[in-house]
Amino acid sequence: MHVLITGGSSGIGAATALAYGKAGARVTITYNTGADRAAEVVKRIEEAGGGAAAVHLDLEDHSTIAPAAAQAGPVDALVANAVRWGTIMPNSVAFEGIPAAEWSAALHANVVGNALLVQAVLPGMRRRGFGRIVFVSSGAAEEGLPGPGVYGTAKMALHGMARALAWDAGKDGVLVNVAVAGLTVTERERPVSQEALDAIAGHTPSRRLSTADDLAELIVFLGSEANRNLTGEIIRDGSNAGRSAHVL
Ligand SMILES: NC(=O)c1ccc[n+]([C@@H]2O[C@H](COP(=O)([O-])OP(=O)(O)OC[C@H]3O[C@@H](n4cnc5c(N)ncnc54)[C@H](OP(=O)(O)O)[C@@H]3O)[C@@H](O)[C@H]2O)c1
Structure with a gap:
């Protein structure tokens, strides 16, 4: 199996690439600014005996998307993980304070960019009668x-895209699902105190925040042959806690 994982140069994407590698898949990851970090992920997969490559893709620059998919070659699974974070959570900014340009940039990258990426890989999946897509x-x-909600709005659009795609591509053997991460512990530094993280963990069913590796295992399941007929689903990881963000 060959998997294309966007945003594989760090965090959940890197953990997912390593997990796929361990499971015996060949992996192509994309990076935007982190070429060195992507090379490190590739090296780790290769050292563990797997096959991996890294290609550049910038969701903000749509001209990079089809070439990145072409460089990757035919893929059996796509993990659309990369995100343009943009303006997420400055509580000090009111909804009416977000300029139209920020709305456009967030949707341009995170919604239209992912749609174009799917368009680049889907025809091949249809032809081969097999595909897995995980947003x-x-x-x-x-x-x-x-905060102002641009990020969440763009993510919600992916839920709609996944459900539409599940109907559109299911007859051709392509299953499409969404893995919903809650607050997930990665190496990225957060503007959130340990106290706040502990408080959010306390509002989850399992009383703990997931790690990038936890998400990786979920994504590998959804995006592999082990997922035999689950499609159009929005799967919420246990780090999601009702209203927990409001602890912040
Ligand atoms: N961590 C969490 O708590 C959490 C919670 C909920 C959802 N999520 C979701 O999980 C996914 C991964 O998050 P993460 O925490 O692992 O993030 P991360 O460590 O910041 O990684 C983000 C990845 O996206 C890439 N990226 C950034 N801007 C890009 C662009 N314009 N075009 C293409 N790629 C771009 C980055 O590439 P470079 O570094 O190479 O520039 C990086 O590989 C995202 O979709 C995020 O929304 C995360």
Whole structure:
């Protein structure tokens, strides 16, 4: 199996690439600014005996999307994980303070960019009669976050895209799902205190925040042959806690 994972140079994407590699898949990851970090992920997969490559893709620059998919070659699974974070959560900014340009940029990258990426890989999946697509979303889509909501709005659009695609491509053997991450512990530094993280963990069913590796296992399941006929589903990881963001 060959998997294309966007945003594989760090966090959940890197953990997912490593997990696919361990499971015996060949992996192509994309990076935007983190060529060195992407090379490190490729090296780790290769050292563990797997096959991996890295290509550049910038969701904000649509001209990079089809070439990145072409460079990757035919893929059996796509993990649409990369995100243009943009303006997420400055509580100090009111909804009416977000300029139209920020709305456009967020939707241009995170919605239209992912649609174009799917368009680049889907014809091949249809022809081969097999495909798995996993969108990585956020609890911010359904629950919202304090702050202006551009990020969550763009993520929610991916839920609609996934459900439409599930109908569109299911007859051709392509299954499409959404893995919804809650607050997930990665190496990225957060503007959130340990106290706040602990408080949010306390509002989850399992009383803990997921790690990038936890998400990776979910994504690998959804995006592999082990997923035999689950499609059009929005799967919420246990790190999602009802209204927990409002602890912040
Ligand atoms: N971590 C969480 O708590 C959490 C919670 C909910 C949802 N999520 C979702 O999980 C996914 C991964 O998050 P993460 O925490 O692992 O993030 P991360 O560590 O910041 O990684 C983001 C990835 O996206 C890439 N990227 C950034 N801007 C891009 C652009 N314009 N075009 C293409 N790629 C771009 C980055 O590439 P470079 O580094 O190479 O520039 C990086 O590989 C995202 O979809 C995010 O919304 C995360």
